[in-house]
Amino acid sequence: MSETTDGPGNGATLHPHEVHDLVGGWPAFEALVDTFYAKVERDELLRPLYPEDLAPGKHKLALFLAQYWGGGDVYSRHHGHPRLRMRHAPFPITPEAAARWAELMSAAIREQGFPADVEVLLLRYVATATPQMINRYPETPDHLPVHPR
Ligand code: HEM
Numbered sequence: 001m002s003e004t005t006d007g008p009g010n011g012a013t014l015h016p017h018e019v020h021d022l023v024g025g026w027p028a029f030e031a032l033v034d035t036f037y038a039k040v041e042r043d044e045l046l047r048p049l050y051p052e053d054l055a056p057g058k059h060k061l062a063l064f065l066a067q068y069w070g071g072g073d074v075y076s077r078h079h080g081h082p083r084l085r086m087r088h089a090p091f092p093i094t095p096e097a098a099a100r101w102a103e104l105m106s107a108a109i110r111e112q113g114f115p116a117d118v119e120v121l122l123l124r125y126v127a128t129a130t131p132q133m134i135n136r137y138p139e140t141p142d143h144l145p146v147h148p149r
Helices: 016-022 026-041 055-068 074-079 084-088 095-110 116-133
Strands: none
Touching: 016 116, 026 055, 026 095, 055 074, 084 116, 095 116
16 A cells, blocks of 8 residues: 555554644643643652652643644743753663653553544654663663673
8 A cells, every 4th residue: 555545543644743733732732741740640660750840841741742743843942952862861761661651651642532643643653752761771780791701
């Protein structure tokens, strides 16, 4: 099947920049992030990574996602280039924590009732972007032998 005949449901014909308008704009991103943060707040692995006041980070995440999915550049105008890996460097993000983040965000996405092709695109984004934030590998010894023999 060619790309142009792919129908809704597989995300193949949807451009990321169309998502913002398809889901109804800013309120949809606020709702998604509300749902996600409610899960983070109850999560014993992720909650300790976040500061006591969740509100500023929550707003930034909604601004970032709205921008990423085609809603204009409000995040960048207020906060500069996203540089997400660098911004996450202060938080010890293990593979386990990243997997939990992806699990909670994926659940939050599914709860929004977005069109199927939008949902596929968002889930795919979470699956590929989240592992990029990993910056701690606790199972790796501090000093690996250079010459194991
Ligand atoms: C798709 C993957 C992710 C995206 C798009 C994302 C996005 C963001 C954004 C935009 C911010 C605000 C940055 C700023 O402007 O200061 C942020 C902050 C943060 N993120 Fe992520 N993030 C992702 C993955 C993760 C993961 C895997 C973790 C931990 C397991 C994590 C933990 C945090 C924490 C602790 C903050 C600080 C919140 C605060 O200061 O209140 N993020 N993230």
